[in-house]
Amino acid sequence: EIVLTQSPGILSLSPGERATLSCRASQSVRGNYVAWYQQKPGQAPRLLIYGTSTRATGFPDRFSGSGSGTDFSLTISRLEPEDFAVYYCQQCGSSPGTFGQGTKVEIK
Amino acid sequence: EVQLLESGGGLVQPGGSLRLSCAASGFTFMKYAMSWVRQAPGKGLEWVSGISGGGTGTFYADSVKGRFTISKDNSKTTLYLQMNSLRAEDTAMYYCAKDLGSGVITPQEFWGQGVRVTVSS
Numbered sequence: 001e002i003v004l005t006q007s008p009g010i011l012s013l014s015p016g017e018r019a020t021l022s023c024r025a026s027q028s029v030r031g032n033y034v035a036w037y038q039q040k041p042g043q044a045p046r047l048l049i050y051g052t053s054t055r056a057t058g059f060p061d062r063f064s065g066s067g068s069g070t071d072f073s074l075t076i077s078r079l080e081p082e083d084f085a086v087y088y089c090q091q092c093g094s095s096p097g098t099f100g101q102g103t104k105v106e107i108k
Numbered sequence: 109e110v111q112l113l114e115s116g117g118g119l120v121q122p123g124g125s126l127r128l129s130c131a132a133s134g135f136t137f138m139k140y141a142m143s144w145v146r147q148a149p150g151k152g153l154e155w156v157s158g159i160s161g162g163g164t165g166t167f168y169a170d171s172v173k174g175r176f177t178i179s180k181d182n183s184k185t186t187l188y189l190q191m192n193s194l195r196a197e198d199t200a201m202y203y204c205a206k207d208l209g210s211g212v213i214t215p216q217e218f219w220g221q222g223v224r225v226t227v228s229s
Contacts, residue, residue, distance in 0.1 A: 044203055044219035044222055045219055047216060047217050090153075092215055095213050099154065
């Protein structure tokens with residue numbers, strides 16, 4: 001199975017700053033089928049990005065995804081207070097659809 | 109509006125069984141694949157199992173293969189997860205999710221609120 005490694009584990013930033021989260025796969029992801037999810041405490045995850053760069057309904061354009069092959073990233077251009085959460089990447093190129101271990105974006 | 113309501117969780121002894129259900133509404137159930145994803149306390153997400161829209165294609169994580177069975181009843185718009193030979197490491201919040209497409213291995217577009225499963229003696 002494909003192993004996804006997210007970095008950093010914790011990202012401490014202030015509102016208004018730019019956040020860049022990394023997701024590296026142990027092998028190339030077929031079709032670049034990578035998704036990102038946002039999870040806040042006590043809530044279910046929400047689909048944020050799919051197909052590497054397509055934003056899901058309800059998320060503003062300050063969120064963007066990019067990458068190909070084994071290296072993918074999620075960028076939040078200017079952090080808003082509601083963006084502080086845990087973010088997970090997932091590969092959907094082959095079964096099982098494995099998740100990364102998550103990056104927590106916390107308020108500095 | 110998509111709604112997913114899980115039920116059937118609880119406390120079970122090691123080696124025991126549980127059957128989770130997920131009642132779905134707000135979309136054409138038979139057109140979409142569905143998944144179960146779990147999250148152990150304080151840990152990350154683990155995709156557990158998925159089933160195609162028509163119900164003929166099923167996939168499992170290696171950690172549950174041979175012990176868990178996913179199924180769906182399109183007439184009742186309900187997803188199931190039969191969990192047998194439960195282990196302590198199966199303790200988690202189990203989320204039901206509607207996938208983005210009809211085939212298995214697509215992102216989980218909508219999630220239920222989850223149902224807690226605790227395996228302990």
